[in-house]
Amino acid sequence: xxxxFHKFANPVRFLKLxxxxxxxxxxxxxxxxxxxxxxALLLSPPDYQQKETVRIMYIHVPSAWMSLMTYxxxxxxxxxxxxxxxxxxxxxxxxxxxIGIIFTFSALISGALWGKPTWGTYWVxxxxxxxxxxLFFIFLGLKLIKDxxxxxxxxxxxFAYLSLVGGFNLPIIKFSVDWxxxxxxxxxxxxTGGISVSNEMLxxxxxxxxxxxxxxIYILLVSVEINIKEKSLINFRDSLKNN
Amino acid sequence: MSKEYLLxxxxxxxxxxxxxxxxxxSFKLCSGGVVLINGNNGSGKSSILMCISGIxxxxxxxxxxxxxxxxxxxxxxxxALCEEDTIYEYLTFWKKIYNYKKDFNYVINFFDLRKYLEIxxxxxxxxxxxxxxxxxxxxxxxxxxxxxxxxxxxDKRTRSLIINLITKHIEKGGGVIATSHQxxxxxxxxxxxxxxID
Amino acid sequence: MTRLFIxxxxxxxxxxxxxxNKSWFxxxxxxxxxxxxxxxLGGSEDLLKKISISSIWICALFANLxxxxxxxxxxxxxxxxxxxxxxxxxxFIIVFTKFICHWLFTxxxxxxxxxxxxxxxxxxxxxxxxLFYSLLIGTPLFSLIGMPISALTLGSAARGPILVFLTIPFxxxxxxxxxxxxxxxxxxxxSEYYLLCAILSIGIIFLPYIxxxxxxxxxE
Amino acid sequence: MIQNxxxxxxxxxxxxxxxxxxxxxxxxxxxxxxxxxxxxxKILKKIKKNEL
Numbered sequence: 001x002x003x004x005f006h007k008f009a010n011p012v013r014f015l016k017l018x019x020x021x022x023x024x025x026x027x028x029x030x031x032x033x034x035x036x037x038x039x040a041l042l043l044s045p046p047d048y049q050q051k052e053t054v055r056i057m058y059i060h061v062p063s064a065w066m067s068l069m070t071y072x073x074x075x076x077x078x079x080x081x082x083x084x085x086x087x088x089x090x091x092x093x094x095x096x097x098x099i100g101i102i103f104t105f106s107a108l109i110s111g112a113l114w115g116k117p118t119w120g121t122y123w124v125x126x127x128x129x130x131x132x133x134x135l136f137f138i139f140l141g142l143k144l145i146k147d148x149x150x151x152x153x154x155x156x157x158x159f160a161y162l163s164l165v166g167g168f169n170l171p172i173i174k175f176s177v178d179w180x181x182x183x184x185x186x187x188x189x190x191x192t193g194g195i196s197v198s199n200e201m202l203x204x205x206x207x208x209x210x211x212x213x214x215x216x217i218y219i220l221l222v223s224v225e226i227n228i229k230e231k232s233l234i235n236f237r238d239s240l241k242n243n
Numbered sequence: 244m245s246k247e248y249l250l251x252x253x254x255x256x257x258x259x260x261x262x263x264x265x266x267x268x269s270f271k272l273c274s275g276g277v278v279l280i281n282g283n284n285g286s287g288k289s290s291i292l293m294c295i296s297g298i299x300x301x302x303x304x305x306x307x308x309x310x311x312x313x314x315x316x317x318x319x320x321x322x323a324l325c326e327e328d329t330i331y332e333y334l335t336f337w338k339k340i341y342n343y344k345k346d347f348n349y350v351i352n353f354f355d356l357r358k359y360l361e362i363x364x365x366x367x368x369x370x371x372x373x374x375x376x377x378x379x380x381x382x383x384x385x386x387x388x389x390x391x392x393x394x395x396x397x398d399k400r401t402r403s404l405i406i407n408l409i410t411k412h413i414e415k416g417g418g419v420i421a422t423s424h425q426x427x428x429x430x431x432x433x434x435x436x437x438x439x440i441d
Numbered sequence: 442m443t444r445l446f447i448x449x450x451x452x453x454x455x456x457x458x459x460x461x462n463k464s465w466f467x468x469x470x471x472x473x474x475x476x477x478x479x480x481x482l483g484g485s486e487d488l489l490k491k492i493s494i495s496s497i498w499i500c501a502l503f504a505n506l507x508x509x510x511x512x513x514x515x516x517x518x519x520x521x522x523x524x525x526x527x528x529x530x531x532x533f534i535i536v537f538t539k540f541i542c543h544w545l546f547t548x549x550x551x552x553x554x555x556x557x558x559x560x561x562x563x564x565x566x567x568x569x570x571x572l573f574y575s576l577l578i579g580t581p582l583f584s585l586i587g588m589p590i591s592a593l594t595l596g597s598a599a600r601g602p603i604l605v606f607l608t609i610p611f612x613x614x615x616x617x618x619x620x621x622x623x624x625x626x627x628x629x630x631x632s633e634y635y636l637l638c639a640i641l642s643i644g645i646i647f648l649p650y651i652x653x654x655x656x657x658x659x660x661e
Numbered sequence: 662m663i664q665n666x667x668x669x670x671x672x673x674x675x676x677x678x679x680x681x682x683x684x685x686x687x688x689x690x691x692x693x694x695x696x697x698x699x700x701x702x703k704i705l706k707k708i709k710k711n712e713l
Contacts, residue, residue, distance in 0.1 A: 052679065059683055113678045114678070116678055117675045134613060137609075141610065158659075166610075169614075172614050177614075222694075226700050314529075319523065323519055326519070340528070
């Protein structure tokens with residue numbers, strides 16, 4: 001297992017593997033999102049209760065999934081970095097932070113816009129919404145740390161440890177917010193039971209999720225390429241100076 | 244006696260911020276010997292000391308002879324002085340930390356600090372702070388001293404005092420690893436090794 | 442070991458006692474924060490009574506947060522931490538002495554004075570004991586959670602704002618359970634207290650451990 | 662024909678929410694991709710210059 005990682009932990013070797021994957025996932029992301037949008041906006045039937053507003057689900061739910069997945073990815077790669085000390089994992093974790101911020105933000109904003117026509121308000125202090133807002137702030141904190149300690153080995157550990165602490169804390173936060181919500185909120189406006197999801201609705205949902213996943217991989221790999229090439233550029237200059 | 248080593252460094256290399264700072268540094272510190280590490284600014288002189296003291300990660304081998312006292316004394320740019328304490332408080336605190344049984348009166352006199360004993364450290368000058376650092380070093384009772392630019396920025400008198408202290412330490416059988424751009428003239432010491440890194 | 446512990450603890454306590462800014466800063470900040478609540482509510486007694494507990498909790502949070510900044514700063518800046526490391530003084534002693542002192546000078550006075558402030562904010566008398574217990578469990582948790590984050594931000598230029606930004610999300614569960622526990626104390630259920638105790642007992646093992654790791658990395 | 666398109670755009674009167682909720686995330690994704698692409702191209706150009 002470790003040997004296998006060693007092979008790809010070398011950034012240059014990783015790039016060789018990554019560039020074709022990047023191209024494929026970029027094209028795949030474009031097409032799946034395109035087809036997904038056609039399905040979501042045109043072909044899928046309106047819900048019998050929510051009518052047309054149900055279409056917001058096809059952007060809201062996938063981006064919420066993706067933001068959780070991004071945090072999981074950051075957490076795991078920070079753990080790998082702290083265990084095996086391969087810089088590649090840290091680059092992966094760091095570069096997925098802005099993507100996570102955008103996913104979380106779009107989930108929040110589309111959720112708010114979905115809430116207005118269905119529940120009557122943009123924002124409810126519901127457990128799920130609140131914990132998502134906190135997730136957003138943790139993402140922002142990670143970005144803050146990433147920017148303030150840019151390019152120092154100290155900052156690297158800071159980032160990795162913060163995402164570690166955040167990862168352990170997120171379930172606790174979710175649990176506490178759930179607890180708070182169930183105890184002291186008057187019966188919430190959100191109707192339980194949810195939408196009966198038919199097969200025709202599942203198709204655009206999964207298409208969009210797949211598209212966003214490909215998009216995530218594409219942006220991540222582009223950013224990693226930028227990061228590695230930038231470093232090699234700096235090292236190249238250094239070697240020029242020394243000679 | 245002279246063959247006995249206090250500390251051995253073999254093929255030491257260190258990476259920081261994914262950049263190689265120095266590569267393949269090897270030397271042996273014998274008891275009664277001095278290792279002077281020369282190099283330009285930013286060549287990683289301080290980093291070698293940091294590696295030996297166990298702060299930075301390194302590749303290679305650093306072996307400390309367990310026969311002797313394997314404590315390490317380190318004086319760096321930061322003097323570990325709490326600004327609010329008086330000198331007396333500072334000394335008694337570190338004395339207790341190091342479990343130093345003897346009185347420190349002798350060393351205080353040696354450094355000419357007796358009249359400042361009750362003055363808070365924030366009023367002291369740079370050289371006096373450095374002297375306090377060396378006072379603390381005396382109390383560690385370690386064989387190996389790591390000195391990061393011990394005499395830079397000091398006047399002649401303090402410089403000679405510190406050099407005196409170092410020679411005394413060497414005569415007792417200790418070893419010193421020092422970095423500096425200026426060459427420390429240690430005339431009495433024969434066993435000087437120079438390591439150049441670039 | 443105990444000798445070292447007592448030595449470092451006494452030095453730490455001395456540092457707090459003789460440096461008056463450090464020791465009274467948290468409590469003074471707490472008082473000022475408390476002052477804001479009645480003034481900003483426009484003199485509405487009912488509202489004040491309703492939010493008295495949560496306002497005390499909020500002020501305790503901010504007092505703790507503000508004093509987190511100076512937790513490791515000085516020792517890190519003047520190189521004392523480095524010397525501790527080179528001289529092989531176990532870091533858990535340092536971390537625990539820091540934690541105890543931080544709680545003793547920020548959490549403890551607030552706990553002692555909390556009944557007074559509850560009355561001052563026209564809260565009901567039956568909540569005094571509940572608030573006392575919940576603060577007793579909650580404030581050490583604040584210090585514990587703040588420690589690793591305070592260690593993380595060592596060496597950054599804009600330390601204060603970053604610290605506030607990073608720490609508050611992690612304080613949220615504590616403040617949620619803390620406020621809820623007071624409300625449920627009068628009705629005779631203690632589940633939130635047990636939860637807080639559980640978090641405290643887990644945190645007191647893991648958080649100092651993480652702090653030690655971070656401090657060692659920060660020495661470079 | 663035009664009526665059909667207008668119906669599609671209005672989406673039973675909820676068009677505003679739906680279109681905005683699609684527009685904001687998609688523009689965000691697109692702009693992030695664009696920013697990254699431009700940066701990558703700049704760096705690739707610099708590397709080429711250095712090699713020459």
